[in-house]
Amino acid sequence: MNLRGVYAIWWREMIAFLRETPRLISAIVNPIVWLFIFGAGLGASVDVSGVDYQKFIFAGVLTQTFLFTSIFYGAYLVWDKRIDLLKSILVSPLSRATIFFGKVLGGVTISLMEALIVLVFGIFIGIPYTPASFLMSLLIVFIASAIFTSVGLTIGSMMESPEGFQLLSSFLLFPLFFLSGALFPLENLPGWLETVTAANPVTYVVDMLRGTLLGVQHFDTSHNLLLLGVFLAITSAVGVEAFKRMKS
Amino acid sequence: MSSSVIETKKLTKTFNGRIHAVQDLSISIEEGEIYGFLGPNGAGKTTTIKMLATLLDPTSGSARVNGFDVVKQPSKVRESIGIVFQEPSSDELLTGYENLRLSALMYDLPASEIESRIDGSLELVELNDRRNDLVKTYSGGMRRRLEIARGLLHRPRILFLDEPTLGLDPRGRETMWRYVERLTEELRMTILLTTHYMEEADSLADRICIIDKGKSVAIDTPARLKRKVGGDLVTIVADSPRIAEIRRLKSVRKIEQKDGTFVITMDNAAAHLQDLLKRVGKVDSVEVRSPTLDDVFIKHTGRGLEQAEGGWFEKMVQNTTNKE
Ligand SMILES: Nc1ncnc2c1ncn2[C@@H]1O[C@H](COP(=O)(O)OP(=O)(O)O)[C@@H](O)[C@H]1O
């Protein structure tokens, strides 16, 4: 892997992102829409785990926003193949790992921008930030979006058509989001649901964010960090391997 | 051993176990040569280039580019080559300049040289005035020129040009030919060019490999290929030429007659035309034509390039319907 190559790929991703107005607009509008749907709709009167529900699901909404962005980021890879853009990159001396991590960094950057919008919005619903918790949240988003972007890119590397990508990723996204602790507390779950949530990386992302932002946490921080580290190692190893197999 | 920069041995690519795109292709390209692949659409030109550029793995056989094996040392091969694809692959969302900068970073050019190299490349293809416009706004010819600039930026020893003038108007085509010639002269690059235009192969290539249905059918210089067709073609319209007299000329190989028109195949018509006309007597009209690569293609495949294109179209329709 070479860092200059990673930078090159990232740089191209950023320019493309900023020039594609619809993408840019949806990156700004999406988080706001999600906040309204969950925040306003579900009412602030119910208390969950000792905080009101609007605050409780804030970490879930934050995760939701960049989870979708990270996974769908892989769709642009499919598109690049379609318009014959990818082969000029594949024919360069950059290793597949370099290309992969450049793309991951691109997805992570976009996710961080979105997360920032949501976090700022959190001020208005009374999330009690400290500089440390704010920065810690961004760090968690960084790690988590790297995991999800890797998953999106892995799917993208195997798909020939954007439609196929759409289908497979939707299939994955909804269980990932709904079968995590994003919308409900992890205490007293039925056995099967407990198993499923425990296998889902989104669970640990949400739990860690909630702990950082509100002090409400189900698992230990070290437990969460360890598991996210393992997920990151696995998804990026699989992603690099998928990129090595990818043909233009 | 030899100075060949590209060498293939029985290179073969079969798609889905039944489409024989390239079969047993053995070629050897020398340093500094412009080597042309001439063949109709579907002949296997792009597939060959993709294998040489490490984008496709061969089904069997082997290929070395700049001394490196395309399967075992792909990154070494990639460092040695530049490529202009049949379908332009520049990033439409980027400007011409940004596309080149991306390429410069990907090929790890020294930071101090990046700007001057980009300037130089844009200069060569006369795109400097449009460098800061999005590629989206470029014409087809400009895009191809940008691709050439990009292919050259890292000064590869070998440049692949896959149908570099496809879809260009005659003027754009001639500009492109000029660039290609300059590349070998000024930069001493080895160029592998594919085309289905015989004029293009004829005017650019030092040597040509005629390829049809995945197989190479003839390899030689354009001049020798044409000479092997068996001489120049002289068409004469005359009332009563003295056929017997003409036959006695050593340079005459064949005489075909249709009404008052005689098509005489002869060696070096330029030198022997005087002799010929003396014997013919009174002549209404004379036309001398050298054989073209189309005549060469006919000789080897039994059909003209144009005809072959027609066949390709049917095949393509077949292929797409099979795929569904
Ligand atoms: N990816 C592919 N899958 C299946 N068949 C292919 C593929 N690429 C090319 N072919 C087939 O291989 C043959 C050669 O194609 P190609 O190399 O593109 O020819 P050319 O570049 O000379 O026009 C054609 O019959 C084409 O349909």
Ligand SMILES: [Mg+2]
């Ligand atoms: Mg082709």
